[in-house]
Amino acid sequence: MTKADIVTKITDKTGMEKSDVQAVVESFMKEVRNSLETGENVYLRGFGSFIIKKRAEKTGRNISKNTTIIIPAHNIPSFKPAKTFVESVKKKVKVS
Template sequence: MTKADIVSEISKNTGIDKATVLASVESFMDIVKNSLSQGDNVYLRGFGSFVIKKRAQKTARNISKNTTIIIPEHNIPSFKPAKTFLNEVK
């Protein structure tokens, strides 16, 4: 399912025009991205959590040049579904 499909479904179910729904969906995604970039987690009860995970520094190998490189510590976004969400999917 794509973002356009989601917008169409919400528009069909609520009767709100697609332009307004698209603006709402875009705004939601921007808020989640901005919160995560500032280091704040986003919790949606019954759906799941968008959280920041910290990756430790590690040593990796560049096979083509036969050298080792150090990958610095960094953060990555992650999604953890709620238990009710997992039960419905199963």
Template sequence: MTKADIVAQIAKQTGVEKTVVLSVVEAFMENVKGSMIAGNDVFLRGFGSFIIKHRAEKTARNISKNTTIVIPSHNVPAFKPAKTFVATVKDAE
């Protein structure tokens, strides 16, 4: 499902124009991104959490050049679904 599909589905369910729904969806995504950039996690009860995972510094190998490189520590955005969300998806199989 793409963003356009989500916008179309919400517009169909609510009767709101697609342009309005698109602006709301875009604003939601921008707020989530902005909050995570600021170092805050986003919790949506019953849906899941957008969290920041910290990756430690590690040594890796470039096997084509046979060299060792150091990958610095960094943060990675992640999504952790809520238990009820996971249970619902499991039951849908």
């Protein structure tokens, strides 16, 4: 599902204008991004949390040059689904 699909489904369910729904979806994503960029996690009860994970410095290998490189410590955005969300997906999604 793409962002356009989400906008279309919300438009169909609410009867709102497509441009208004798109603006709301864009604003939501921008606020989540801005919060994470400033170091603030986003918690959506019943859905999940957008959190920042800290990765420690580690040693890696450049296989093509056969050299060791140091990968510096860094932060990455992550999504952790709520327990109820995970359970509902487990019940409804059929494994092929």
